[in-house]
Amino acid sequence: MEWSxxxxxxxxxxxxxxxxxxxxxxxxxxxxxxLFRPNKTTRGWAEVxxxxxxxxxxxxxxxxxxxxxxxxxxxxxxxLSEPARLHALLSICNLLRLTLPEHQVSPVLYEATxxxxxxxxxxxxxxxxxxxxxxLLEELGFGMDLTACAATGLTENLHYVSPKxxxxxxxxxxxxxxxxxxxxxxxxxxxxxxxxxxxxxxxLKITGYFLExxxxxxxxxxxxxxxxxxxxxxx
Numbered sequence: 001m002e003w004s005x006x007x008x009x010x011x012x013x014x015x016x017x018x019x020x021x022x023x024x025x026x027x028x029x030x031x032x033x034x035l036f037r038p039n040k041t042t043r044g045w046a047e048v049x050x051x052x053x054x055x056x057x058x059x060x061x062x063x064x065x066x067x068x069x070x071x072x073x074x075x076x077x078x079x080l081s082e083p084a085r086l087h088a089l090l091s092i093c094n095l096l097r098l099t100l101p102e103h104q105v106s107p108v109l110y111e112a113t114x115x116x117x118x119x120x121x122x123x124x125x126x127x128x129x130x131x132x133x134x135x136l137l138e139e140l141g142f143g144m145d146l147t148a149c150a151a152t153g154l155t156e157n158l159h160y161v162s163p164k165x166x167x168x169x170x171x172x173x174x175x176x177x178x179x180x181x182x183x184x185x186x187x188x189x190x191x192x193x194x195x196x197x198x199x200x201x202x203x204l205k206i207t208g209y210f211l212e213x214x215x216x217x218x219x220x221x222x223x224x225x226x227x228x229x230x231x232x233x234x235x
Contacts, residue, residue: 002057133207
């Protein structure tokens with residue numbers, strides 16, 4: 001069996017002396033793994049976050065299989081002088097590798113991931129990153145319900161998120177319990193809304209909380225170190 005696709009390298013695990021088990025988030029096959037033997041040419045670009053054209057082949061579908069790669073775009077190279085943005089790229093790839101089931105095809109998540117990586121050199125990179133984590137939760141089946149207040153059913157003046165249910169709570173309904181609730185950033189409701197750094201940090205707090213509570217805990221995984229480093233980001 002064999003197939004070809006484009007995808008984003010998520011990570012690699014050493015396999016013997018001269019090979020890796022490579023994880024790639026592919027456009028049409030989802031999260032797929034295969035054995036890869038790098039050479040002098042590929043060592044320079046077959047790294048986490050690189051977009052590649054890949055071909056996979058194996059005798060049977062359930063086998064590990066082998067990858068051959070063609071270089072597409074090495075996004076990490078443009079971020080080497082911007083540690084925070086590089087951490088975002090690595091965080092995206094680490095979270096996908098840890099949480100995305102193998103062979104789960106998700107065109108929405110793939111497109112959002114590619115767009116977010118491409119936008120890491122822009123001014124809106126951090127806001128885009130937070131919105132990507134929100135999409136990740138949704139595509140994994142753990143999206144927040146921000147359509148109406150959980151207590152009143154009203155759709156206006158949504159101000160909080162319940163840490164128990166992930167549902168929105170209006171300002172008036174949540175005010176008596178505000179210390180126990182998560183503050184809802186406006187750009188979660190409208191992606192075009194301007195987001196101050198304080199709002200973005202709050203967004204990181206919310207998505208990080210639910211990723212740990214609802215997703216990573218199910219896989220008995222810890223939040224990636226590069227993602228934790230982004231919590232105190234200042235630019």
